[in-house]
Every structure is written in structure tokens, then in C-alpha cells.
Amino acid sequence: MADWQVVAGGVTAPKGFQAAGIAANLKPSGAPDLVLIVSESDAIAAGVFTKSQVRAACVDYCRQRLEAKPNARAILCNAGQANACTGAQGWQDGLDSAAAAAKALGISAGQVLIASTGVIGQRIRMEALQAGIPKLIEQLSPQGSAAAARAIVTTDLVAKSIALEAEIGGRPVRVGGIAKGSGMIHPNMATMLCFVTCDAAVSPPLWQDMLRRAADRSFNQITVDGDTSTNDCILALANGESRTPAITAPGPDADRLETLLSQVCIHLAKSVARDGEGATCLFEVTVTGAASDAAARQVARTIAGSSLVKSALFGRDPNWGRLAAAAGRAGVPFEQDNLRIQLGDILLMENGQPLPFDRVAASQYLQQQADHSTHAMTQQIKAGSADAAAALAQPVQVTLSLGMGAGQGTAWGCDLSYDYVKINAEYTT
Amino acid sequence: MADWQVVAGGVTAPKGFQAAGIAANLKPSGAPDLVLIVSESDAIAAGVFTKSQVRAACVDYCRQRLEAKPNARAILCNAGQANACTGAQGWQDGLDSAAAAAKALGISAGQVLIASTGVIGQRIRMEALQAGIPKLIEQLSPQGSAAAARAIVTTDLVAKSIALEAEIGGRPVRVGGIAKGSGMIHPNMATMLCFVTCDAAVSPPLWQDMLRRAADRSFNQITVDGDTSTNDCILALANGESRTPAITAPGPDADRLETLLSQVCIHLAKSVARDGEGATCLFEVTVTGAASDAAARQVARTIAGSSLVKSALFGRDPNWGRLAAAAGRAGVPFEQDNLRIQLGDILLMENGQPLPFDRVAASQYLQQQADHSTHAMTQQIKAGSADAAAALAQPVQVTLSLGMGAGQGTAWGCDLSYDYVKINAEYTT
Numbered sequence: 014m015a016d017w018q019v020v021a022g023g024v025t026a027p028k029g030f031q032a033a034g035i036a037a038n039l040k041p042s043g044a045p046d047l048v049l050i051v052s053e054s055d056a057i058a059a060g061v062f063t064k065s066q067v068r069a070a071c072v073d074y075c076r077q078r079l080e081a082k083p084n085a086r087a088i089l090c091n092a093g094q095a096n097a098c099t100g101a102q103g104w105q106d107g108l109d110s111a112a113a114a115a116k117a118l119g120i121s122a123g124q125v126l127i128a129s130t131g132v133i134g135q136r137i138r139m140e141a142l143q144a145g146i147p148k149l150i151e152q153l154s155p156q157g158s159a160a161a162a163r164a165i166v167t168t169d170l171v172a173k174s175i176a177l178e179a180e181i182g183g184r185p186v187r188v189g190g191i192a193k194g195s196g197m198i199h200p201n202m203a204t205m206l207c208f209v210t211c212d213a214a215v216s217p218p219l220w221q222d223m224l225r226r227a228a229d230r231s232f233n234q235i236t237v238d239g240d241t242s243t244n245d246c247i248l249a250l251a252n253g254e255s256r257t258p259a260i261t262a263p264g265p266d267a268d269r270l271e272t273l274l275s276q277v278c279i280h281l282a283k284s285v286a287r288d289g290e291g292a293t294c295l296f297e298v299t300v301t302g303a304a305s306d307a308a309a310r311q312v313a314r315t316i317a318g319s320s321l322v323k324s325a326l327f328g329r330d331p332n333w334g335r336l337a338a339a340a341g342r343a344g345v346p347f348e349q350d351n352l353r354i355q356l357g358d359i360l361l362m363e364n365g366q367p368l369p370f371d372r373v374a375a376s377q378y379l380q381q382q383a384d385h386s387t388h389a390m391t392q393q394i395k396a397g398s399a400d401a402a403a404a405l406a407q408p409v410q411v412t413l414s415l416g417m418g419a420g421q422g423t424a425w426g427c428d429l430s431y432d433y434v435k436i437n438a439e440y441t442t
Numbered sequence: 443m444a445d446w447q448v449v450a451g452g453v454t455a456p457k458g459f460q461a462a463g464i465a466a467n468l469k470p471s472g473a474p475d476l477v478l479i480v481s482e483s484d485a486i487a488a489g490v491f492t493k494s495q496v497r498a499a500c501v502d503y504c505r506q507r508l509e510a511k512p513n514a515r516a517i518l519c520n521a522g523q524a525n526a527c528t529g530a531q532g533w534q535d536g537l538d539s540a541a542a543a544a545k546a547l548g549i550s551a552g553q554v555l556i557a558s559t560g561v562i563g564q565r566i567r568m569e570a571l572q573a574g575i576p577k578l579i580e581q582l583s584p585q586g587s588a589a590a591a592r593a594i595v596t597t598d599l600v601a602k603s604i605a606l607e608a609e610i611g612g613r614p615v616r617v618g619g620i621a622k623g624s625g626m627i628h629p630n631m632a633t634m635l636c637f638v639t640c641d642a643a644v645s646p647p648l649w650q651d652m653l654r655r656a657a658d659r660s661f662n663q664i665t666v667d668g669d670t671s672t673n674d675c676i677l678a679l680a681n682g683e684s685r686t687p688a689i690t691a692p693g694p695d696a697d698r699l700e701t702l703l704s705q706v707c708i709h710l711a712k713s714v715a716r717d718g719e720g721a722t723c724l725f726e727v728t729v730t731g732a733a734s735d736a737a738a739r740q741v742a743r744t745i746a747g748s749s750l751v752k753s754a755l756f757g758r759d760p761n762w763g764r765l766a767a768a769a770g771r772a773g774v775p776f777e778q779d780n781l782r783i784q785l786g787d788i789l790l791m792e793n794g795q796p797l798p799f800d801r802v803a804a805s806q807y808l809q810q811q812a813d814h815s816t817h818a819m820t821q822q823i824k825a826g827s828a829d830a831a832a833a834l835a836q837p838v839q840v841t842l843s844l845g846m847g848a849g850q851g852t853a854w855g856c857d858l859s860y861d862y863v864k865i866n867a868e869y870t871t
Contacts, residue, residue, distance in 0.1 A: 365496075437754065
């Protein structure tokens, strides 16, 4: 049973954080496009960044900043222009953005982390950004998370947010997060971003390690189209305002905090997968019996990312052959005679050979999960609610066992629909 | 300038080969489904097989056979049932198929290689196969390649065949090939198969090495949907009937033979990519200036396989941002400030930054290449011709330079259309 609970408030749920999101005329549409998250006190900061060789200025900036000194007071994020492939001028724009926010906040420029999302090859509209900063700071509030979550989205259908609370050292600790992303990348209107806040006190290397592992379990386990953005980043601040004892070494308290952080990341990652371009359902693949957790995750990821599996899912086709074939090409050795595949409660394959099963019932299971998920998404879009939990509650579940060891892992994806092709074929800047 | 020429005859163009393809009631549709290729004398044999952990019986059988003794007299191939995920009985069916063909040909069972394509989880219809073998042998002919090429296809729109001739040691040598495949895999109606014949005399290790390298340059450089089949295989026979001096060591003669073999494989691989499910054009990505050929190939393959790039191609959208982003995530280090991207003759990006370019002209280039290719395909389908050369003549060409070294490589793919989703979402066995 989970020893944590969901609380309201997103990134402002943890103590000592404020946030704001406003429309600053960066997006041509006039939608909200500028976000600030501020910790009232100096926070430990960790980051996980895109591994792409083609990276936005903000990614290189934050990585260098955090390598030099793992702390920060604020995260400034603009939507509309990705500031990737913008050369030396783009780099300078990044520095200027951080400096402008820092000056207005009365802190040093090095204390501001930056993130951008939007059209690749376009510089940030610096005049609009600089004009927006005073208004943004005016709007900062301990209830500002929902506005921030709405202002970082681009093609997302719903904003993505969560906060969790658990007791650590006898006192409540909270971790909150917001994220955006609708394909793993849409390079002209791009990017997966996630900002996490936490009020625990934790040592910088421990916090960075936790974030890396949490990302491996969550954002690195989702796929919409197999593409990686130039701007992907996760930034996580921990400010110690919960006044719990500092966590400086591995142990039960560190484990509890890492669980909290992982659950926040997993919820947000699943929200991104469910909001994948054109998706009609969330797809959850669990692999057990692998030689290691890493091997299990790799097989799960390969299946979740297979175009043929994703197309079958859209067609509500319980196609075990495609699941077996995707597992086989994942680059993980296993004995095919031990393979076992289950869809929901229905066993499709055992000992590497197909079983007779009720095709109609299996297809109905796929349809029913998709219907539930679509209904919940529609309700959220109507309500403008940032809580995607209902749409995540009934994923299509596939379970594979490799019969080799105790390794297990889960990956999330979505189906491949006509709308994915439509969105990406007909999209122009 | 190429020092080889295209000749008619496919796998029966090289001396001393006969082939046949018949309808033996293996496919429910009654279409041709049983193929035999026979060398009049003992031939050196090499093979390249799927790396999947889930493999058909024929794949394991051929690999073991060729490891034990690299020679063969015949290749028997059935279409309709993949004989994958069929356990011990499937293995026995494979042995029995080889034995039945061998007995009728009056050779030993070990001299017959086998291949299967079709529905995963289904055993070969052994009665139909055994009843078909005498008729198949009756049809064997030095003009039988076209019938064989037509009988190995499943969802392919056109049969795929080529033969080339060059002089080696003052005498003509020929290499011929036929292939099938329309997705890299469609696990219920599956598989990429390629059979190559050659009348040069060549030593077994040299022939196997040449085939491995030719596959790396051709079939390993195409992608339709990133999936790998349980049954993929390339089998290549060389019988020495050209009476040219035996090629037993690297040198100019070996190089000439390898070029011939590579060109046959590249032509067939491009034909498979062009015939990708739902494709409207052939997509050729050339990467230069990489640290190595392997690195260049990897970047080219990643771009050719990107769902976002493929969707943009279908939308005739000259989306340089997606090309740059796909290059960036290929896992090959390069300096983004040196990146150069060209579409046909149009320069889109230089020194890592976008250039102003004529979007309308670039989009027209994409449309024009697709129109030409579609027209040529339609003509072929009407004509029932196995020569896909015209449809391959005008690919959409993208060239990237990484500015790092002399490494270069090419990959081929196709666009991602509504029809890909339709074919794979609505397909059921």
C-alpha cells in the first residue's frame, strides 16, 4: 500500500514555493506563455537533460550552471520560441533572460534556471519577455501552480500537474510537479519539460541521483513517436522548508523521498504519454522475469514504441504476434520458449506459443479502456482541469514474462492513429 | 562510372540456376505461395539472419546448417505460414519440408535451405506443401525467376528482382536477386526475404563476409516502421558456373564481386523501402562528414526512421527542424554548429542555423518526386512487372554534413501516411 497521498497545489504544494504563469505575447496566439517558479529560500537544484547533439541554449546553460553549483532560487520558462539552432545570439538571449528575471527578483543571475519550448530556429522575443517579467513577478503566488502549468503547454490538450505528501522523520514532506509534452518532440512546436519542487532538505548529490533514477523510471520510459527533443529537460528544486532533518545519505528517509519523487515523475510521464498526439488511449507495458530491471525496461520500452503494436492498439486488435516480435527485437537476450504474454486478464501466449483466446472479448477490453480514457480526457478538457488522473486510471495493460530472473520494469505509450499522421503531416509553422 | 550492367533474368540470370514459383494452396487466397531455386551444381552458400530473439524454425535451421557446412543446392520457400512460435512441431515441419524437396530432387536433405513467410503462430500446411513439390520441380526453368519473385510476396504491391553482370578475370560474372517485404515486419503476414544467386567461384568465408557487408549497406539501411521480423533472412548461393578463376582472397576481383553483390542488395532494399506499407515516395538520406562510415549510416538510418520526419514528408513539408532534431538524437557525437542540411538542391541549414529558403519550391520538390514515383509504381502494378527501377529513380534526397571527418553512408525509407495506420490498424488474420 502506498504510504503517500495526493495533495492539491502542484509545484506550489511544497512549502516556500510560489509560481505564476501569464500571457506575455511570446506565442502568436496570445495564449499564456511565460512561467516563473520561485523558492523563498535557496534550494538544492538537480537537472536531467536531453541527450541530443542538437540542443537549445537553455539546456546547455542549465547543465553548466548545475555542474558549477547545484542550487537555484527560480526557474523561468518561455513557450513560443525554442531558442534552439539560434547560435551565439540564442546563447546571449538565454543569459539576458536569466539576468532580467534575477534583477527583478533581487537575486543573482546565477540563481535563475531557464527553459524554452516552441519553434526551433526562432530566438526568444526578448522585448516581450522583458516587458512581461514585472507582471509575472506581480502574479507570483502560493496558489500559482495551475497558471504555471497552463502557460508551459504548446500542443498539449491538457495541463499536467500533481503533488504528493508523505511523512519523513515524523513531519510532512511534499513533492510537486508540472510538465508539458504531447509528442516526445515536435521540433517546430516542441519539447517535454518538467519542473519539480520539494520542501525536504536533501544533499545535492543525493537529490541529483534520485532525480536521475526517477527520470529513468518515468520520462525515460514513455514514448509517443520515438523522437527526442532539442529542449527536453527536468529541473527539480528542494528547499528544505518542510524543516525535516536533512537527508544526506542513503537510507529509509532517502528511499521515502525518492519514492515520492518517482511517483510524481511517473504520474506526469503517464500524463504526457496519454496526451500523445492523436492518442485515444494510454498503453502500459509491464515486463517481468527479466535478467535485470534495465533489461525489463528496455523490452517494455521497445513494445510501447513499436509502430505496429501502436497501430494494432488503435485498431483494437489483440495482436499477440506483434507484441512477441517487438519483444524479440528489443536487444535483450531471452529464451523464446519461456515467453508469456497477457492482455489485461487474458492470457494470449505461454511457453512461446499462442493460446486459443476469445478475440472478441480481447478486442472489447481494448475498446473499453480507450472509451473510459477518452471520456475522462474530454471531461478534463471541458473543465480546464489540470488533474489528468482519471484518464490514466484505465490504461490498456500488457504484461510479458521472459522467465529468466527477477528484473521488472514498466513503460507507457499510446496508440498510433490517423490523427498522429494528420497533426504531423499538416502542421506548418 | 559503373563497370557493371543490368541484365534480365533475376535469380536465374547467373549460369546454372533454375527457379519456379507455383500456387500450392498454402495461402488461403490461392495466390502463388511456393518457391524453389536450384543450382545445377554444388554452390557456396552464405546467410544473414534476423537478430530477433523470437525466430522462425527456418531461420535457426539455415543458420545451423550454414555454420556446419557453407554450401547448398537449393532454397525452398513457402508463403502463407511463417512457422514462427510453433515450437518443436514447427522445427520438425522445417526438417520435413527440406527432406521432401531433397528427395524429389535426388539430393541430400542437408543440401536444401528453407525459408517461410506468412502468419506467425501458424504451422506450414504440410500436406499442401508436400503435394506441391512435384509440380514445383516440374516447373523449374532457367526462366523461372519472375514466377519465383511473384510467389514469395505477401502484402507487397510489386515483385522485386534484379540481375547485374560485370567482367571478372576477363569473363562475365552475374549476380541475381529477388526479395520480398513491405514493412520491415508485419508479424501476422510478415518478413523481409532475399535470395541471391551468383555464378562466380568464391571461397566460403569471403562470400559470407561480402554478404554481411552488402547487407550492412543495403537491407540494414532501410526502415519502414523500425520493426524487425521473426523470419528475416538473406540467402546467397555462388556456384562457380561462370568458370571464372576462383576468388579466394581479398583483391580487385573480390572487390568487383562485392560491388556487384552490394548493388543487387541495394536495389532490392530500395525496392522494399519504396513498397513500404502506405508509402507514397522513396526517401534517401545521405550523411557525409562523419567520423566513420558506421556513424554516418547510423545518423542516416535514424533520420529515415523518424516518425516526425516521415509524417512531414507525407505532408510535403520541408521541415529542416525535424531533420536536425533526428540527427541530434542518433547517438553519434557531432558539433551542432557544423551541421549542414540540404533537400534536393535546396540548402536549408548551414553552420547549425536555418537559412532563408523558398518554402514553396522545396514543397514542390517533395511533391514532384512523390508524383514521379507513384506514377512509376502504378505503371508497374498494371504491367505486373518485377522491375521497380523507375519508381526508385527519383527519391526524395536529403543530404546532411556533420563536418567532422570522411565517413559517409546512405539510408532509405518512405513516408508515413494515413494508409500505413489503416493497413496496420485494420489488418486482422
